Amino acid sequence: MALAVTLLSLGAMVLQYRLVEARLMAAQQSLLTADLNGLAALYDQRRIIALRQAIDTRATAATEGEMLLLMDRNGAALAGTRKDWPAPLAPAGDTFTSQGVVEFTEDRTRWLAVARELPGGFPLLVARSLQPVDDTLSALRRGIFALLGALLLAGSLVGWLAARSVMQRINRINTLADRVAEGQLDARLPGPRSDDEFGLLETHVHAMLDRIENLNRATHRLSDTIAHELRTPLNRMLQKLSRIEGQDDLTADLKAEMRQAIRMFDSLLDISRAEADQGTGGGLVPVDLSATAAEVWDLYDALAEDKGLVTEARITPGLHILGDRNLIAQVLSNLLDNAIKYCSPGDHLTLTLSPDTDRILMRVADTGPGLPDDLKPEAFDRFTRAERDRATPGHGLGLAFVRAIAARHGARLTVPPCEKGFALEIRWPRLQQSD
Numbered sequence: 001m002a003l004a005v006t007l008l009s010l011g012a013m014v015l016q017y018r019l020v021e022a023r024l025m026a027a028q029q030s031l032l033t034a035d036l037n038g039l040a041a042l043y044d045q046r047r048i049i050a051l052r053q054a055i056d057t058r059a060t061a062a063t064e065g066e067m068l069l070l071m072d073r074n075g076a077a078l079a080g081t082r083k084d085w086p087a088p089l090a091p092a093g094d095t096f097t098s099q100g101v102v103e104f105t106e107d108r109t110r111w112l113a114v115a116r117e118l119p120g121g122f123p124l125l126v127a128r129s130l131q132p133v134d135d136t137l138s139a140l141r142r143g144i145f146a147l148l149g150a151l152l153l154a155g156s157l158v159g160w161l162a163a164r165s166v167m168q169r170i171n172r173i174n175t176l177a178d179r180v181a182e183g184q185l186d187a188r189l190p191g192p193r194s195d196d197e198f199g200l201l202e203t204h205v206h207a208m209l210d211r212i213e214n215l216n217r218a219t220h221r222l223s224d225t226i227a228h229e230l231r232t233p234l235n236r237m238l239q240k241l242s243r244i245e246g247q248d249d250l251t252a253d254l255k256a257e258m259r260q261a262i263r264m265f266d267s268l269l270d271i272s273r274a275e276a277d278q279g280t281g282g283g284l285v286p287v288d289l290s291a292t293a294a295e296v297w298d299l300y301d302a303l304a305e306d307k308g309l310v311t312e313a314r315i316t317p318g319l320h321i322l323g324d325r326n327l328i329a330q331v332l333s334n335l336l337d338n339a340i341k342y343c344s345p346g347d348h349l350t351l352t353l354s355p356d357t358d359r360i361l362m363r364v365a366d367t368g369p370g371l372p373d374d375l376k377p378e379a380f381d382r383f384t385r386a387e388r389d390r391a392t393p394g395h396g397l398g399l400a401f402v403r404a405i406a407a408r409h410g411a412r413l414t415v416p417p418c419e420k421g422f423a424l425e426i427r428w429p430r431l432q433q434s435d
Contacts, residue, residue: 006151013144020140024133025112029101032114036126043118048078055079065129067111073121085125086113103130110134169198173205185213284409286431287328289360290319293353296329300336308345315353319360320431323409331405335364335424343368347421359412360430365423371415402426
């Protein structure tokens with residue numbers, strides 16, 4: 001907008017400059033024409049002698065910016081401020097057979113000349129220097145450039161202030177979006193809202209967040225209620241099954257199924273609790289992530305080797321985060337258990353823990369069957385399982401639990417592409433150790 005206003009102003013100033021230039025030139029031409037006509041009228045009334053006397057008188061008092069010249073039929077000067085016809089002009093007999101106006105340059109000075117041939121063959125020239133006009137136009141150009149510079153400076157300043165104000169309001173909304181992305185669904189913009197478009201946008205964003213928070217709360221409440229209500233009757237059934245005699249195989253199968261269902265409800269409750277604690281930061285303490293990862297790896301490394309997997313752990317020591325040690329151990333246990341469960345003998349299982357700028361990268365990768373492409377967008381949803389894995393024990397809650405714990409700690413969860421198998425990366429916020 002500032003550039004458009006500046007360009008429009010520049011166009012107006014150029015137009016004004018051209019109009020002033022045209023008016024000044026027209027005024028000079030009018031004065032010269034009147035002067036020439038007056039001398040021609042004197043010639044008509046009192047002939048050549050009176051004209052020569054008048055021109056000599058004027059030549060005596062003429063300034064440097066005035067040129068007069070009267071010549072005879074043979075091209076010799078009869079009177080005036082100079083003895084010869086201006087070199088830039090053609091011979092008088094060829095050019096000034098009738099009245100004409102010519103602009104020429106002599107000695108780096110511009111002149112405007114009006115000439116005519118008087119009756120009897122006497123060329124008459126009257127010219128004025130255009131230096132005053134050039135000085136006026138030069139001053140006008142300097143004024144235009146100064147005004148243009150002021151407009152550019154003012155436009156830049158106004159544009160910068162406007163852009164700064166807009167960016168501050170955009171950053172205000174972006175900050176809210178970042179907080180919501182980190183799991184703080186109750187985050188809102190502080191202070192009163194303005195009556196412009198940004199205020200309307202903030203109102204819509206707040207209404208959207210209120211709706212999402214209500215729906216999310218209702219979903220969690222329903223999930224928690226179902227889990228709580230079903231755990232109790234399942235536990236009572238388990239106790240009653242222990243009293244049945246004579247059908248040990250049947251009761252054992254029923255007990256296993258019911259314990260699996262109870263574990264599923266326990267997992268749902270764990271996920272709900274983790275999601276409810278997102279963004280609060282409560283209960284988090286400094287944790288040696290390197291030591292925790294090493295301990296969990298030692299537990300599962302033996303299980304992986306028993307199944308015939310090729311294992312490798314690259315753990316950088318001394319990496320600390322602010323977190324819940326038990327939850328972190330559950331995340332890593334979940335990932336390693338899933339990898340061992342779905343991999344076949346000969347597959348590779350790798351755990352990497354290393355610094356990554358201001359975060360700590362934890363990567364668990366395997367060369368097992370991986371996750372089907374059509375399920376990757378839903379990998380972290382609850383109860384997501386591939387059809388080929390229906391026969392394998394599980395409920396599809398593992399990655400949902402991992403995502404909830406990662407969000408609880410402000411960690412970033414990504415599934416990087418890999419040629420074979422499955423890989424998961426968690427970037428934990430690094431705890432800055434004081435010296």
